Amino acid sequence: MNNRLYGNLIFELSKEGRKGYSLPTNHFGNYEIPASICRANDAELPACDELTVVRHYTNLSNNNFGVDTGFYPLGSCTMKYNPKINEEMAALPQFQNLHPLQPESTVMGAKALVLFLEESLCALTGLAHFTFKPYAGAHGELTGLMTIDNYHRSRGDMARKKVIVPDSAHGTNPASAAVCGLEILEVKSDANGQVDLVDLKRLVEAEGPNISAMMMTNPNTLGLFETSIPEIAKLIHDCGGLMYYDGANLNPMLGVCRPGDMGFDVMHINLHKTFSTPHGGGGPGAGPVGVREGLQDFFPYVSPHHGNFGVMMRACAYILSLGGEQIKNVGPLATLNANYIKESLKDVYELPIDGLCCHEFVFDGLKDKSTGVTTMDVAKRLLDYGYHAPTIYFPLLFHESLMIEPTENESKETLDNFIAVMRKIAEEAKTDPDEVKSAPHNTPIGRVDDVLAAKHPIVTYRALKNEEVKE
Amino acid sequence: MAKVIEGLYYSESHEYLKVEGNIGIIGITDYAQKALGNVVYVDMPDVDDEVEAGAEFGAVESVKAASDLNSPISGTVVEVNEALEDAPELINQDAYENWIIKVERSDPSEVENLMDAAAYEAFCEKEH
Numbered sequence A: 001m002n003n004r005l006y007g008n009l010i011f012e013l014s015k016e017g018r019k020g021y022s023l024p025t026n027h028f029g030n031y032e033i034p035a036s037i038c039r040a041n042d043a044e045l046p047a048c049d050e051l052t053v054v055r056h057y058t059n060l061s062n063n064n065f066g067v068d069t070g071f072y073p074l075g076s077c078t079m080k081y082n083p084k085i086n087e088e089m090a091a092l093p094q095f096q097n098l099h100p101l102q103p104e105s106t107v108m109g110a111k112a113l114v115l116f117l118e119e120s121l122c123a124l125t126g127l128a129h130f131t132f133k134p135y136a137g138a139h140g141e142l143t144g145l146m147t148i149d150n151y152h153r154s155r156g157d158m159a160r161k162k163v164i165v166p167d168s169a170h171g172t173n174p175a176s177a178a179v180c181g182l183e184i185l186e187v188k189s190d191a192n193g194q195v196d197l198v199d200l201k202r203l204v205e206a207e208g209p210n211i212s213a214m215m216m217t218n219p220n221t222l223g224l225f226e227t228s229i230p231e232i233a234k235l236i237h238d239c240g241g242l243m244y245y246d247g248a249n250l251n252p253m254l255g256v257c258r259p260g261d262m263g264f265d266v267m268h269i270n271l272h273k274t275f276s277t278p279h280g281g282g283g284p285g286a287g288p289v290g291v292r293e294g295l296q297d298f299f300p301y302v303s304p305h306h307g308n309f310g311v312m313m314r315a316c317a318y319i320l321s322l323g324g325e326q327i328k329n330v331g332p333l334a335t336l337n338a339n340y341i342k343e344s345l346k347d348v349y350e351l352p353i354d355g356l357c358c359h360e361f362v363f364d365g366l367k368d369k370s371t372g373v374t375t376m377d378v379a380k381r382l383l384d385y386g387y388h389a390p391t392i393y394f395p396l397l398f399h400e401s402l403m404i405e406p407t408e409n410e411s412k413e414t415l416d417n418f419i420a421v422m423r424k425i426a427e428e429a430k431t432d433p434d435e436v437k438s439a440p441h442n443t444p445i446g447r448v449d450d451v452l453a454a455k456h457p458i459v460t461y462r463a464l465k466n467e468e469v470k471e
Numbered sequence B: 001m002a003k004v005i006e007g008l009y010y011s012e013s014h015e016y017l018k019v020e021g022n023i024g025i026i027g028i029t030d031y032a033q034k035a036l037g038n039v040v041y042v043d044m045p046d047v048d049d050e051v052e053a054g055a056e057f058g059a060v061e062s063v064k065a066a067s068d069l070n071s072p073i074s075g076t077v078v079e080v081n082e083a084l085e086d087a088p089e090l091i092n093q094d095a096y097e098n099w100i101i102k103v104e105r106s107d108p109s110e111v112e113n114l115m116d117a118a119a120y121e122a123f124c125e126k127e128h
Helices: A050-062 A084-090 A108-125 A137-154 A172-179 A197-210 A229-238 A309-345 A375-384 A412-431 A433-437 A450-455 A461-470 B030-036 B108-113 B117-127
Strands: A129-131 A162-166 A183-187 A211-216 A242-246 A266-268 A289-291 A361-364 A401-404 B015-020 B023-028 B039-043 B056-062 B066-070 B075-080 B101-105
Touching (some): A108 A129, A108 A289, A108 A309, A137 A172, A137 A266, A137 A289, A162 A172, A172 A183, A183 A197, A197 A211, A211 A229, A229 A242, A309 A361, A309 A412, A375 A401, A375 A412, A375 A433, A412 A433, A450 B039, B023 B030
Parallel strands (some): A162 A183, A242 A266
Antiparallel strands (some): A129 A289, A266 A289, A361 A401, B023 B101, B039 B056, B075 B101
16 A cells, blocks of 8 residues: 555444454443433444554554654744653653552652752753643743732732733734733834834833733744843833743753843743653643742642643653753754754845844745745645745744744754755746645645635544535 | 725725725735735624724734734724625735725824825835
8 A cells, every 4th residue: 555645534444343352251240321321322433443443543654744754844843852761761650650649658759850850940941940730831821921910919919911022922922911811012023033122112111010021032933042131121120020931942042041040030841842852743741830939929720730740751851861061062053053054045045134043043935036936835845855844924024934943953964955955945946836836746635725724624524524415 | 016006094014994984994905915825714893893093903814824903093893894704815806895894983183194005005115
């Protein structure tokens, strides 16, 4: 079978009466389940033999793309390699078989691990305390903002309901603020892609007593290090607000500089980005929240246990395998790789803000726009050459954003091959634009109709069946 | 090149305003629809809602991004373009023909804060 064309649904392989199990003889008699809790109709589960199930999922997994199969320069997501030792550590039965509700005296090892991770994160960020309850990055953002809101309210400072967010911010920032019941004030970027201090001063003057916090990502989503942080922190602190650090782009800072030293009061860390825990396909993630001394009393109740404990174990394994000295190389190497790609491509791709970047950077599409080949086309064409596409059309500051983040893991050969392919696509855009505009050609599914997918998504087998009936 | 129509007023966030007596007809410009790409959803206010100059009144969602709609003027919504509920792509076909809301204007002098066609054309040149 051609795996590349595998596209069956398990339901389509179902044959009535087939099964992959045989139950032992029942020696215990039947238990009468009350009719009130029985389902009205049988579950419509597919009926397949074991081999069919194994082949189905193996073939599907061969259609998958991950860091283990190829280069994955998805900007802002830090798709770094997840070392296999992390998995070995998380699979230790002494930890894996713990129950969250077993007596505390029997889980001292797990508690020591949490404490070790907290101390490590404090040392790396310059903050004083961490909570591990949040289950992912955005959950961490919400937890952090709730902490800040609790702090203001504890002081009777009830008017502070507005959060300043840069126009280059991740969409989760305004979304988390809105979920927390806060109003968003957007601050503009200046010509260098950094927070516009004039606009910020205007906002602070107009709204000072209402400002709860300012959320910042540093380096920002353009991969640029914000150089006015001390001035920004002073402006916000002087008006009574707190500084929130979005840890999405912590990677290039690792072991180089610390949010706590820059004046940030609260932050979240995406363990699934910076600390090499699994990522994509739904995680599971972890978004621990760190705070300055004194703010730990205001952590809200967001979950009963320590988030995804297995993810924390993987992060510990990563920190311990690198050690205090090696971990300082993570940021500089990620920065070096990103700058290498940027400098090697900026003659054919439009670099809107020149200069050194950190771990990632953003092109504004191809330099030669006359061919009509867009960022979307370039991204689709990359799939043909076996690469995951970069992040596209984000940040919203440019029309044709193409955001590349190679991470520190990749060899020079991998980067050189990627650069060569990106240059080849730029050339194809001139010589054979239609080939690029109709890409991908070498994937199981070609160019999808994203308008139809957005307007009329069919995401369950039942919906697909109903669709067929209508036709 | 994006189309700009003489006689309309334009905002920096790329909405246009067509004035018909005390009624203001508001939509997004051709430049905005081109930049957004295929529009898949338009979030519109209800009739009788108040809108405020410079404040958000809805959103346009494309395959690329969701963008807030900002009202160029203040007033009360008197009509929304219901055709966009089922066919948001009309905005891509002709952004000026397919307006989004009609507003009864509360302050006629507000148009002075908006750009005319020539100024908006220059503004778009600078944007890119």
